[in-house]
Amino acid sequence: MINKDLNSGIILVVDDYPLNLEMLCACLLRAEYQVLVADTGELALEIAASQQPDLILLDIRMPDMDGYEVCRRLKASPSTRDIPVIFMTALSETDNKVQGLLLGAADYITKPIHPQEVLARIQAHLSVRHLTQLLEQQVERLQQEIQRRQQVEEQLRQVNTLLEHRVEERTTELLAANTQLKQEIQHREEIEKALIREKELAQITLESIGDGVITTDEQGKVEYLNPVAEQLTGWKNHQVRGQSLSQVFSIVDELTRQPLENPVEQVLHHAEIVHLTHHTLLISREGTEYAIEDSAAPIRDHQGQIRGVVLVFRDVTQSRLLSRQISWQASHDHLTGLLNRQAFEQKIMAAITSAQTEEQNHVFCFMDLDKFKLVNDTCGHPAGDELLRQITALLQTRVRTADCLARLGGDEFGLLLHGCTLADGKEVAETVRKLIQDFRFSWQDQVFSIGVSIGLVKIDGYTPDLSSVLGAADAACYAAKARGRNCIHVYEIQDEERAERHRERQWILEINHALREDRFRLYAQKIVPLNSTTDSKKYYELLLRLVDETGDLVRPMAFLPTAERYNLMLAIDRWVINTFLQNYEQLISQEQEQQTECLYMINLAGSSIKNQEFIDFLKVQLTEHQVIAQSLCFEIPETVAIASLSQTREFIQTLKQLGCCCAIDHFGGGMSSLAYLKHLSWDYLKIDSSSVKEIQTAKIEYALLESVNKIGHAMGVKTIAEFVENPATLEILREIGVDFAQGYGIDQPQRLLR
Structure with missing residues (x-):
């Protein structure tokens, strides 16, 4: 009995005999199949590729291309190889049938054709194909759920045309699938156990x-x-x-x-x-x-x-x-609880900005206690600290919420009056002055009256920056002290000149005290070769620091200008030479342990180079330490060399005779002097820092530094770049061909002698 559910398929009938085509089409149409016909092999291949029939009835004997060749091409094409082919033939020889089956035919029908047999065989093969498609769909679903289904899929694709083989292969596949499923079930059970363990671990973790x-x-x-x-x-x-x-x-x-x-x-x-x-x-x-x-x-x-x-x-x-405590400590003075200098300067900068953008006026009061040193020296530091705390409490009673009070250091206080005119600021300052004047500080059996000198500075839209405000306030406060202390002075332009003279006098005293009390310190900064892999020598520049009375280190630019102006450099240079040579054996023993040779570069002032007594002193010292002389290189500023050319030449000759090296320092600032300097016997050329600092951004500075480096090499000397502060600058210098580099980006100066 024909199954009508399978009669909706498309059948392609290929036969060159019209009567056969007519008979087969009538039979198939009665069975409700859709029928396509072709009377040649070429047409059959074209229709099969485009229409994708469900089954092909193919005559073997055709004039242009026989059924075997058509079948071979159908099975060779990926788009048609899965379409079942039933040969129709009058040939009964077994070899012909076998040949057809070997080419991939699903079945054969012997002519003359019997409609019931044709329909039965078509239905059987469509059923097989339908089952095959169902199996393939099932395999595909299994592949989505079980990842290791490639073997099953491969086995399913190998189902041959013979129904017996199909059943046998399917049985094999199902057995393999069953084994695979068991493995999957076991794997899933292991995963579930692992998930349970992870869940328990996560629970323990969450609770712990x-x-x-x-x-x-x-x-x-x-x-x-x-x-x-x-x-x-x-x-x-x-x-x-x-x-x-x-x-x-x-x-x-x-x-x-x-x-x-x-x-x-x-x-x-x-x-x-x-x-x-x-x-x-x-x-x-x-x-x-x-x-x-x-x-x-x-x-x-x-x-x-x-x-x-x-x-x-x-x-x-x-x-x-x-964090709040650390933040508070970073911005407040630990003794008084007031803002410290750094935080107060931020307030001043904000006030300058508001004055420039919002047209607000402010007043800065710089206050310096007049008799703090007397209390400190007479009663000791605990008394001085207590005085500062009491003064702080006193000032806080007169400060508005909007204003800002700070301890700037030592016995100095700052008061920033927001939204205040200069006239109102003077009134506030006078109130503060009287308040402190009337205050009495008691310590043990002693009572002290304390005064305060106050410098006033207006902050308005014309105020340029922080340094100008601080400088003006310091100058005004100094003017107040110069007027007899315990008074108020509003900043005037000439105050800065007076304050500068005062600062210079203070530095003169400080330098002389430091020389007497041995409060100078020698530091050394490494100078590193940039392009040499064979230079094992170590290079250092000696740097000078001053320890002030409070124990803080002072950099040389703070006091050297005063020392040069007031002829104190001779004494400082003598101290440097004496100190270094006296401790050289200790230094060299440390380096000998590392089996390295060192060269130390020492700066000399112009006044020392031109002073015969200093030159004689240097000769004596270096003659006594001939081995040391080979480890020394003296730096002479370019400006000094050109200003005293003949004396510089003689000084260099003296150094060479003693075995020392010479370096020209800050070269590049005065290129016009090259004609004179090229005749001096230099060993090293130190490039001016202004060119080095801007080399990354300024093309002119890059070109200038490159030219200076070439000039140095043309003179036969090694070049050294100072003030190298980052790796990018270092790389540019290496590309240019500079021989050595030094700066805070390479090495922080270290204490030379402990």
């Missing part, structure tokens, strides 16, 4: 970590609180399941006290990780406040859909308190 963890569902309802979350919120896990997070997790901004947005709702709305602000407070069920840091992240399933939110937060109350 120091962070609070809250999870919610996709509606923001609480599902879980770990023990830390329970402790910080004041709620138990079983109490809050199913509740809204806002009922459990109450957070506010610690600065404004305003409620903050629910982080879980933010995650659900934006579908991304959310971090709270740095000023978040968690208020527990009991009202306890905790400073917290937290983040909330979506929980997604394997399809990427959000199934909930995890909120992780930690108690940072102590660290935030410590």
Whole structure:
């Protein structure tokens, strides 16, 4: 009986005999099949490729191309090779049938054709194909769920045309699939066990970590609180399941006290990780406040859909308190609690900006206590500290909330009066002066009257910068002291000149005291070769520092200009030479342990080079230390060399005779002097720092430095670039071909002698 469910297929009939075509088409149409016909092999191949019939009835004997060739081409094409082919033939020889089957034919029908046999065979093969397609679909579904189905798929694709073989192969495949499924089941069981272990481990982790963890569902309802979350919120896990997070997790901004947005709702709305602000407070069920840091992240399933939110937060109350303390200490004076100098300077810069942009006027009062040193020297530092604390408390009673009071250092205070005219500032300063004048400081059995000298500076739209304000205030305060102390002075232009003379006198005293008290220190900074891999010698430049009375290090540019102006460099250069030579054996023993040779570069002032007594002193010292002379190189500034050319030439000759090297320092600032300097016997040329500092951004400076380097090499000397502050500058110098480099980007100066 014909199965009508399978009669909807498309049958291609290929036969060059019209009567056969007519008979077969009538038979197939009665059976409700769709029929395509072809009377040649070429047409059959074309129709099969384009129409994709479900089955092909193919005559073997045709004039242009026989059925075997058509079958061979059908099976060779990926698009038609799976279409079942039934040969129609009048040939009964077994060899012909075998040949057809070997070419991939599914069956054969012997002419004359019997319609019932044709329909039965067609239905059988369509059934087989239908079953095959069902099997392939099943295999494909299995492949999606079980990743290791390639063997099964490969076996299914190898189903041959013979039904017996198909059944046998399918049985084999099912057995293999069963084995595979067992393996998959075992694998899944192992995965489930691993997941259970991971879940248990995650649970233990959640209960053990120091962070609070809250999870919610996709509606923001609480599902879980770990023990830390329970402790910080004041709620138990079983109490809050199913509740809204806002009922459990109450957070506010610690600065404004305003409620903050629910982080879980933010995650659900934006579908991304959310971090709270740095000023978040968690208020527990009991009202306890905790400073917290937290983040909330979506929980997604394997399809990427959000199934909930995890909120992780930690108690940072102590660290935030410590951070505030550190921040406060960084900006406040530890003795008085007032702003320190650095923080106060930020306030002044802000005042300058507001004066320039908002046309506001401010006044800066620079206050220096008049008798602080007397109290300190008479009663000791504890008394001085107590005096500063009492003065601070006294000043705070007269300072407006909008104003800013600071301790600038020592016995100096600063008061910034915001939105204040100069006339009003003078009144405030006078009030402060009288307040301190009337104050009496008692320490043990002694009572002291304390005065204050106040310098006033107006800050308005014409004020250029911070340094001008500080310089003017310092000058005005000095003028107040010069007028007899305990008075007020408003800044005038000539005050700076007087203050500068005062500072110079102070530096003269300080330098002389430092020489007598041995408060100078020698430091050394490395000079490194840039392009040489064979130079094993170590190079250093000796640098000078001064230790002031408070023990702080003072850089040379603070005091050397005064020393040069008032002829103190001779004494300083003598101190440097004496100190270095006296301790040279200690230095050289350290280097000999490392088996390295060293060269030390020492700066000399122009006054020393031109002073015969100093030259004689240097001869004596270097003659006594002939071995040392070979390790010394004296630096002479370009300006000194050109100003005293003949004396410089003689000095260099003397040094050469003693075995020393010579370097010209700050070369490049006066290129016009090259005609004179090229005849001097230099060993090293130190390039002026102004060219080095701007070499990255200024093309002219790059070209100038490159020219100076070439000039040095043309003179037969090694070149050294100073003030190298970063790797980029160092790389440019290496490309140009500079021989050596030094600077804070390479090495920080180190104390030479302890």
